[in-house]
Amino acid sequence: GPHGRVMLEDMSAHLKQTSLPSTNGAQPQQRKPKLDFGRAGSTIKLQGIRGRIAEQMVRSKSTIPHYAYVEECDVTELVRMRASLRDRFAEEGLRLTYLPFFVKAATRALKEVPIVNALMDEDAQEIHLQDQYNVGIAVASTQGLIVPVIKKADELSIMELTRKINRLDDVAQTGKVKLEDRKGGTFRMNSVGSIGGMFSTPVINHPEVAILGIGRIVRRPMFDERGNVVPADLVYLSLSFDHRVVDGAIGAEFTNALVRQLQQPASLLL
Numbered sequence: 576g577p578h579g580r581v582m583l584e585d586m587s588a589h590l591k592q593t594s595l596p597s598t599n600g601a602q603p604q605q606r607k608p609k610l611d612f613g614r615a616g617s618t619i620k621l622q623g624i625r626g627r628i629a630e631q632m633v634r635s636k637s638t639i640p641h642y643a644y645v646e647e648c649d650v651t652e653l654v655r656m657r658a659s660l661r662d663r664f665a666e667e668g669l670r671l672t673y674l675p676f677f678v679k680a681a682t683r684a685l686k687e688v689p690i691v692n693a694l695m696d697e698d699a700q701e702i703h704l705q706d707q708y709n710v711g712i713a714v715a716s717t718q719g720l721i722v723p724v725i726k727k728a729d730e731l732s733i734m735e736l737t738r739k740i741n742r743l744d745d746v747a748q749t750g751k752v753k754l755e756d757r758k759g760g761t762f763r764m765n766s767v768g769s770i771g772g773m774f775s776t777p778v779i780n781h782p783e784v785a786i787l788g789i790g791r792i793v794r795r796p797m798f799d800e801r802g803n804v805v806p807a808d809l810v811y812l813s814l815s816f817d818h819r820v821v822d823g824a825i826g827a828e829f830t831n832a833l834v835r836q837l838q839q840p841a842s843l844l845l
Contacts, residue, residue, distance in 0.1 A: 610715060624719040635781045638697070640818045643776045646830045647809055650792060653840040654808040664737060674712065674766060675736035677789055679843045680836035682708040682729035685762060688829040692761050694782045695820055702784075702820055711763030711780065712740060714747040715770075721747045722780070724760040733844055768792060774811035784820040785829075788813035 576582040613619065621629055653676055664671040685692040685708055694703045708729040711722040723743040728736065746752050765777045768791040777788040790811040797807040812833060816826045836843065 624721070628719055631780065632778055635778050638781055639695075639779050639784075641776075641779060641815050642818050642823070642826070644814045644816065644823075644826045644830055645774050646812050646814075646834060648812055648834045648837055649797070649807050650810050650837055650840075651806075651808045653837055654792065656840045660733075664734065667734070667738075669734070669737045670741055671737055672740070673768075673789075673792070674740055674764075675733045676837070676840060676843055677764060677766070677787070678710050678712070678725065678728050678736050678740075679731075679733060680833055681710060681762060681764065681787060683836045683843075684829055684832035686729070687832040688825060690825060691785045691816075691821055691829045693784050693820060694761065695784055695817060696782065705761040707759075707761065709759050709761045711757075711760035712743065713763065713765040714744055716747045716749075721752055721757070722760070722763060723747060723752050723756045724758065724763075726759060762786070764789060768810070774813040776813060777815050779815050779817055784817035785826075786815050787833075788815070 619625070650673075653673070657671060657673060657676070661671050689704050690702070692705050692708060694705065696703060707727055709724050709726050710728040711724045713720055713722050723746070725731070725736065725739050725743070731739065743752070743756065746756075760780065760783060762783060762785060763780055764787040765775070766789040767775055768789055772790055773793075774790045775788040777786045779786045790813065792808050792810045794806055794808050796804045797809070799805045812830060814826060814830055821829070
């Protein structure tokens with residue numbers, strides 16, 4: 576306030592921050608890893624995690640005929656719901672991001688369009704449609720991109736998904752994700768929104784047949800059904816599909832199913 580005066584709203588904000596209990600004694604917050612940007616003039620050996628990432632990406636890009644599909648999604652209600660739940664989750668010591676909602680919505684959409692939840696076997700020339708929904712979440716760590724997998728994600732509630740994602744994110748920052756936590760994925764997603772970027776063209780993880788990229792959520796004016804200009808929270812959904820398995824029309828139907836789920840966030844709590 577004027578001349579450095581402490582205002583009522585300053586105290587309210589401070590008390591709100593410090594009064595939330597936490598199971599681990601620390602305030603839940605979204606932490607950003609300190610990425611390794613390299614050092615000018617140095618040489619980096621292509622080994623360890625970076626070497627495995629390189630091998631897998633080359634295999635994926637040389638084997639899978641990718642095609643990209645991008646859709647805009649109005650997530651205004653989702654933004655409101657997350658805001659209303661954030662303090663409740665913080666009381667449990669959890670950092671509530673948008674990812675649990677996207678995971679839940681993706682599993683619902685995968686059940687509507689099962690062929691997107693498939694693995695491609697080139698040797699046998701077979702497409703194996705999976706009856707489990709194991710969603711990989713790409714996490715940027717100091718040692719490179721790590722993708723832990725949430726097993727049977729469709730059976731978990733939003734709070735259970737949040738707890739899983741928090742745990743995997745914390746472990747990923749140490750680079751000590753267990754091998755079993757990285758295996759068995761059937762579908763994966765990559766969120767660049769917390770860093771920036773409207774949309775991306777993510778690389779499919781072989782032998783999966785699809786991947787979702789989540790862009791930055793932005794507030795923009797848009798027209799409602801009555802033609803009035805209203806504020807809306809929008810996000811771009813970037814999907815890459817294996818064209819050997821998922822035709823363009825099927826990819827569009829899956830994306831439509833995903834959008835429907837995200838625009839009805841209350842149903843994701845059931």
